[in-house]
Amino acid sequence: MGIRAKAIALGTGIAAVCTVPLVITVTADAAPDVLLSKGRPVVASTVSGTGQDATRAVDGFGSTRWTAGAAGSQWLRIDLGQAQDVSRVRLRWHDGYAKSYRVQVSGDGASWRDLYRTSSGDGGTDDLKKLNGTGRFLRVLATQPGPASGYSLYEVQVFGPGPAAPVVENASPVAASVLAAGLAEPRKKAIALQLVSSAENSTLNWRGEFGYLEDIGDGxxxxxxxxxxxxxxxxxLALVTEYTRRVPGNKLARYLPALRTVDGSDSHAGLDPGFPAAWKAAAADPAFQKTQEDERDRMYFAPAVALASADRVRALGQFAYYDAAVMHGQSGLRSIRADAMRKAKTPKQGGDELVWLNAFLDARVREMRTEEAHSDVTRVETAQRLFLKAGNLDLNGPLSWRVYGDSFTTR
Structure with a gap:
């Protein structure tokens, strides 16, 4: 990731009509299976309202449902409490079903492995048997909607040999707090995107930056x-590859060979002189704009928020993880987190959230100062640290901060 700064060369819920518990039909080939997911902590990429939040998908009632609150790729992630062997997953879709989706498992809530994937989903009930995977976390990742142009699930049931982890009484409130106050909530995500844009583009209007392109001299x-x-x-390279998959023959497609060649270097070989003009022209294409948003979420936002949620930190911490991923990449984020864990425990490990986030920001600053281009650490010290000192763990507005010499305020 590159950064740009002005002063330095761096760049509605619905009412349920009944609450009859969902009946689980156990067939001969499913007899050994144990339901692992009921009542477990769960988070989602977005929710449409408190009446259709993520918990509805694991509550055991056939009339309640989770509904995503935004378009594009969306996910629902269940914490099974401990590493579990998963042999079967049952999905009950509302009208908003996914034509293309994946069922994935993860040990840490950040790195995922597919158990099942399809591009021909048709809604109704998908009973996926004879699966073979192990993980503490299971995620349904919806990537293409059906005709209803959205996603909604009545229930996600995860089965395996068990035993199921006990549902700890204080686990659900923590997960609910993370969901309610975290970046999965659209308004909080909007604030996070503005905060990043203030550092990356010196503006809160990130939607005006699709066409930005320059070499800021950071290698x-x-x-x-x-x-x-x-x-x-x-x-x-990943962005232009995905854009070309969606829109073959676009203005940037001809530069894919050059982008492959220069990857890992600061070279412009094969890109000059036409690439900047082609980028700016492509930026007027709504498909390129959508691809930028989707790739941002896929590569940086969703993985960072998932990792932060697994660590049981709220909106401010989730933003701190995301901002670190934007600057340092996912591997850099993990390195910073590992450094911080030498000094403090995550809330998931029983640590205090304020202590943990201070340790995380300290580690972030140390990492930034290893590169001359990132030696100005105001995006941490006069923004994130400022919110932390105020105890604003839920990132509630209004917010005021300074970064790279500029002052910003947002509601």
């Missing part, structure tokens, strides 16, 4: 778009 080649995709760090 990462061209930096462009809404989060600073870089020609030297693979994410610009």
């Amino acid at each position: 990462r080649g061209y930096t462009g778009g809404i989060v600073g995709f870089c020609s030297g760090t693979s994410d610009m």
Whole structure:
């Protein structure tokens, strides 16, 4: 990721009509299976309202449901409490079903492995048997909607040999707090995107930066778009590859061979002189804008928020993880987190959230100062640390901060 700064060369819920518990039909081939998911902590990428939040998908009632609150790729993630062997997953879709989706498992809530994937979903009930995977977390990742253009699940049931982890009494309130106050809530996500844009683009209007492109001299080649995709760090290549998959023959497609060649360097070989003009022209295409947003979420936002949620930190901590991922990549985020864990425990490990986030920000500052281009640490010290000192763990507005010499305020 590249950064740009002005002063330095761096760049509605619904009412349920009945609450009859969902009947689980046990057939001969499913007899050994134990229901692992009922009542477990669960978070979602977005929710449409408190009446259709993520917990509705694991409450055991056939009339309640989770509904995503936004378009694009969306996910629902269940914490099974401990590593579990997963042999079967049963999905009951509302009208808003996914035509393309994946069922995935993870040991840490960040790195995922597919158990099942399809691009021909047709709604109703999908009873996926003879699965073979192990993980503490299970995620349904919906990537393409059906005709209803949205996603909604009555129930996600996860089965395996068990035993199921006990439902700890204080686990659900913590998960509910993370969901209610975290970046999965659209208004909080909007604040996070503005905060990142203030540092990456010196503006709160990140939607005006689809066409931004320049070499800011940080050794990462061209930096462009809404989060600073870089020609030297693979994410610009991934972005243009995905855009070309969606819109073959677009203005940037001809530069894919050059982007592959310069990946990992600061070279412009094969990109000059036409690439900047092609990028700016492509930025007028709504499909390219949507691809930038989707790739931002796929590569940075969703994994960072999932990792932060697994650590049981609220909106401010989730933003701190996301901002670190934007600048340092996912591997850099994990390195910073590992450094912080030498000094403090995460809330999931029983640590105090304020102590943990201070340790995380300390580790972030140390990492930033290893690179001259990132030696200005105001995006941490006069923004994130400021909110932390005020105890604003839920990132409630209004917010005022300074970064790279500029002052910003948002509701």
